[in-house]
Amino acid sequence: MKIRTFAAAAAIAALAITATGCSGGTSNSGATNGGGKTLTYWASNQGTSLDNDKQVLTPELQKFQDQTGIKVNLEVIGWNDLQTRIQTAVTSGQSPDVLNIGNTWAASLQSTGAFMPFDSAAFDAIGGKAKFVKTAMDTGGVPGQDPTSVPLYGLAYGLYYNKAMFKDAGLTPPTTWEEMVADAKKLTAGSVHGMTLAAGSYTENSHFAFINAAQNGAEFFGPDGKPTFTSDGIVNGIARYLDLMQADKVVNPSNAQYDNGTQAINDFANGKAAMVLSQNNANSSIASQGMKDDAYGVVAFPAPAGGQQIATMVAGINMSIFKNTKNKDAALQFVKFMTSEATQASLDKSFAALPVLQGVTPSFTTNAEQAKTFEDIYSNKSKPLPLVAAEDQFESTVGKAMNQMFAKVASGGTVSKADIKAALTTAQQAVEAAG
Amino acid sequence: MSATTTTRKSGASAKAPRGENRKGRRAGWWLPYALLAPAVIFELVIHVIPMVTGIWMSFLKLTKMFISNWGNAPVTGLKNYQIALDFNSAVGSGLLKSFLITAAFTILVVGISWGLGMAAAVALQKSFFGRGFFRTLFLIPYALPMYAGVIAWKFMLQKDNGAINHFFFDNLGLPGDRPFWLIGNNAFWAVVIVAIWRMWPFAFLMLMAGLQSIPNDVYEASAVDGAKPLRQWSAITLPMLRPVNMVLLLVMFLWTFNDFNTPFVLFGGSNPPAGDLISFHIYNASFLTWNFGSGAAMSVLLLLFLLVVSGIYLLIMNRRKDRA
Numbered sequence: 121m122k123i124r125t126f127a128a129a130a131a132i133a134a135l136a137i138t139a140t141g142c143s144g145g146t147s148n149s150g151a152t153n154g155g156g157k158t159l160t161y162w163a164s165n166q167g168t169s170l171d172n173d174k175q176v177l178t179p180e181l182q183k184f185q186d187q188t189g190i191k192v193n194l195e196v197i198g199w200n201d202l203q204t205r206i207q208t209a210v211t212s213g214q215s216p217d218v219l220n221i222g223n224t225w226a227a228s229l230q231s232t233g234a235f236m237p238f239d240s241a242a243f244d245a246i247g248g249k250a251k252f253v254k255t256a257m258d259t260g261g262v263p264g265q266d267p268t269s270v271p272l273y274g275l276a277y278g279l280y281y282n283k284a285m286f287k288d289a290g291l292t293p294p295t296t297w298e299e300m301v302a303d304a305k306k307l308t309a310g311s312v313h314g315m316t317l318a319a320g321s322y323t324e325n326s327h328f329a330f331i332n333a334a335q336n337g338a339e340f341f342g343p344d345g346k347p348t349f350t351s352d353g354i355v356n357g358i359a360r361y362l363d364l365m366q367a368d369k370v371v372n373p374s375n376a377q378y379d380n381g382t383q384a385i386n387d388f389a390n391g392k393a394a395m396v397l398s399q400n401n402a403n404s405s406i407a408s409q410g411m412k413d414d415a416y417g418v419v420a421f422p423a424p425a426g427g428q429q430i431a432t433m434v435a436g437i438n439m440s441i442f443k444n445t446k447n448k449d450a451a452l453q454f455v456k457f458m459t460s461e462a463t464q465a466s467l468d469k470s471f472a473a474l475p476v477l478q479g480v481t482p483s484f485t486t487n488a489e490q491a492k493t494f495e496d497i498y499s500n501k502s503k504p505l506p507l508v509a510a511e512d513q514f515e516s517t518v519g520k521a522m523n524q525m526f527a528k529v530a531s532g533g534t535v536s537k538a539d540i541k542a543a544l545t546t547a548q549q550a551v552e553a554a555g
Numbered sequence: 556m557s558a559t560t561t562t563r564k565s566g567a568s569a570k571a572p573r574g575e576n577r578k579g580r581r582a583g584w585w586l587p588y589a590l591l592a593p594a595v596i597f598e599l600v601i602h603v604i605p606m607v608t609g610i611w612m613s614f615l616k617l618t619k620m621f622i623s624n625w626g627n628a629p630v631t632g633l634k635n636y637q638i639a640l641d642f643n644s645a646v647g648s649g650l651l652k653s654f655l656i657t658a659a660f661t662i663l664v665v666g667i668s669w670g671l672g673m674a675a676a677v678a679l680q681k682s683f684f685g686r687g688f689f690r691t692l693f694l695i696p697y698a699l700p701m702y703a704g705v706i707a708w709k710f711m712l713q714k715d716n717g718a719i720n721h722f723f724f725d726n727l728g729l730p731g732d733r734p735f736w737l738i739g740n741n742a743f744w745a746v747v748i749v750a751i752w753r754m755w756p757f758a759f760l761m762l763m764a765g766l767q768s769i770p771n772d773v774y775e776a777s778a779v780d781g782a783k784p785l786r787q788w789s790a791i792t793l794p795m796l797r798p799v800n801m802v803l804l805l806v807m808f809l810w811t812f813n814d815f816n817t818p819f820v821l822f823g824g825s826n827p828p829a830g831d832l833i834s835f836h837i838y839n840a841s842f843l844t845w846n847f848g849s850g851a852a853m854s855v856l857l858l859l860f861l862l863v864v865s866g867i868y869l870l871i872m873n874r875r876k877d878r879a
Contacts, residue, residue, distance in 0.1 A: 200823065204842055207619075207622075207842060207845060210619070210622055210623050211622050211623070211847075213623070228619070231619060231620055232619045232620070232622055232623050233620075233623050233624070234622075234623040320738070373735075374714055374715050376735070376738055377713070377714060377735070377737065377738060379823060443623075509619075509620075512845075513843070513844050513845070516843045516844070517843060517844065520839075520843065524827065524828060527735070527738035527739050527827055528739065530735060530738065530739070531734070531735045531738060531739030531740065531741070532739075533739070545645065546645035546649070549644060549645035549646060550645060550646060550840075550843065550844050551844060553638055553644075553646055553844070553846065553849065554618050554844035554845060554846035554849070
């Protein structure tokens with residue numbers, strides 16, 4: 121009897137120890153491990169799949185380990201989860217050492233105070249601020265403060281079109297919005313649609329809300345940093361984008377369930393759609409579906425006649441270091457390695473990214489014309505998303521509101537401009553309530 | 556969980572010293588406390604501390620500016636509650652709408668799950684060949700890991716290549732367009748169906764256990780008096796299952812009203828307005844805008860509502876029992 125009681129007591133005590141041990145946190149960043157240091161790195165999804173990212177990054181990380189003796193634990197995180205994961209990490213302090221962020225979130229994440237500011241010493245450690253392209257570096261954080269992120273991959277939106285379909289229909293690539301819609305209408309027949317959109321992805325939707333509004337000269341945030349979501353330019357811009365599915369009917373309603381860009385790109389690569397709006401990292405996904413490099417062309421996403429020639433936001437991925445990292449030096453070494461010319465050249469090619477380093481030739485495509493088009497879009501037809509603390513809230517509230525609008529259109533309803541304005545008012549109130 | 560196990564263990568331990576009375580109780584005086592301690596600690600860590608933290612958070616302006624250092628968040632008093640309860644504002648009206656949808660969802664899910672569970676339990680009450688097989692079969696949804704079950708539904712409910720639309724439109728040849736199930740208004744029915752699928756085996760299990768305790772003699776006696784099965788059910792089964800039903804309905808109500816996993820897995824990142832259940836709504840409200848104080852205030856309101864409903868329910872049921 122006595123033995124049994126003690127056994128029970130021991131079992132419960134053991135259970136208690138294990139359970140509290142669990143809550144203590146297993147993702148201990150920077151455990152010293154046989155002399156060599158370990159970093160935890162969260163990478164965003166840049167390749168065709170999470171696995172693909174892992175395959176591309178692993179050899180590079182191995183190289184880094186060979187050079188420095190620092191081991192990097194990699195986790196690749198999909199775009200639908202990345203923001204939440206970062207929030208959780210900021211809240212709980214259970215964070216990786218180094219991570220990728222969408223560069224549009226830079227100012228928002230900076231305001232949490234959880235990330236290490238790159239002061240001049242930190243910049244010296246990674247090879248100097250001047251090594252980065254200015255357009256890209258400007259996305260690093262709020263202007264006038266030490267940025268909390270540095271550029272890693274540069275991206276820009278382009279309008280991809282299927283050359284054969286355009287040729288068969290006797291069309292040339294569009295230069296205005298109106299031409300794009302007219303072409304898309306001609307190319308929509310049977311199961312083939314003129315365009316495909318990731319209409320269920322809130323990040324994509326918020327980007328196009330921004331770009332279409334920018335073409336109308338509208339701003340989502342006033343000079344004081346307060347949200348101004350309900351201006352006519354924004355409502356009209358979003359209506360124009362929605363009408364691709366609603367009024368022009370050149371987009372398959374099923375696209376309302378596409379919650380990431382790859383699904384739309386696959387439709388394009390498989391000949392189900394003649395055009396797709398995508399960032400230049402689409403190349404690897406298109407190739408993985410078996411579409412040849414010369415079978416498609418790229419032009420700038422056209423503005424309506426008389427509109428401002430904005431074709432993209434300054435898209436891309438930045439790298440940040442968590443302030444509470446125990447391995448600041450190792451983290452800086454890693455950032456230096458990832459933004460070195462050799463690593464950049466190799467990763468830009470695998471992930472089809474634009475260079476963020478000064479004076480580097482693009483390696484994301486062998487097609488010189490395409491490289492030129494994207495370089496032109498990135499440097500001349502781009503506008504950065506608002507560098508304000510509430511930027512991420514703009515993306516999630518406006519983007520998710522647009523998901524619902526597309527869902528409503530797809531399931532047979534109509535979305536009027538008044539509806540759009542109402543949804544934007546709701547989004548604005550949510551942002552204001554948080555601010 | 557830990558509470559029940561430990562209670563049982565401490566019961567056993569209480570006997571242990573009695574067996575060795577001669578050596579005196581002093582030697583083992585600490586044992587009951589030691590055995591209770593884990594339960595108390597877990598109760599504190601798992602229930603009390605998070606709840607108190609949540610209530611405390613609801614009075615703070617806990618936005619992303621302060622999230623990495625909670626101590627700095629300014630106290631805003633009742634402002635978070637004011638915003639949540641101002642039904643003219645976007646935040647408040649969203650919460651109210653979500654509340655009404657959740658109420659409808661709960662009534663449907665609990666009602667239908669109970670009906671199905673009861674029907675299946677009664678059908679399997681009498682022993683027949685293959686009863687064990689059916690009992691196992693009916694319990695499968697409950698035994699499956701939640702995520703696996705719901706993600707399978709998510710695939711089945713896809714518009715273009717889901718099994719549901721394939722069955723209705725390709726196999727049965729229904730006319731018309733394939734509907735969306737996971738976006739638009741159908742999302743409500745999708746989440747109701749999946750939640751019932753999850754919930755009814757639990758009702759079945761509890762009712763089946765309850766039915767075992769009804770003596771067969773009662774049925775035999777009533778059969779002699781000429782009672783038909785329906786009369787037997789309403790006059791014997793139902794009243795004798797009363798204690799089981801009382802607890803079962805309350806538990807199912809609480810679980811269903813709080814259901815987060817089903818909509819989260821089914822709809823992914825963005826929930827359609829028609830499937831905007833309240834737990835998920837609160838999660839979105841706090842994570843979309845990093846406004847955790849506001850989310851905490853909504854959670855406290857939900858907690859109060861559930862407490863009040865449960866309290867009233869138990870009060871009424873107990874009073875009726877006393878009268879009977």
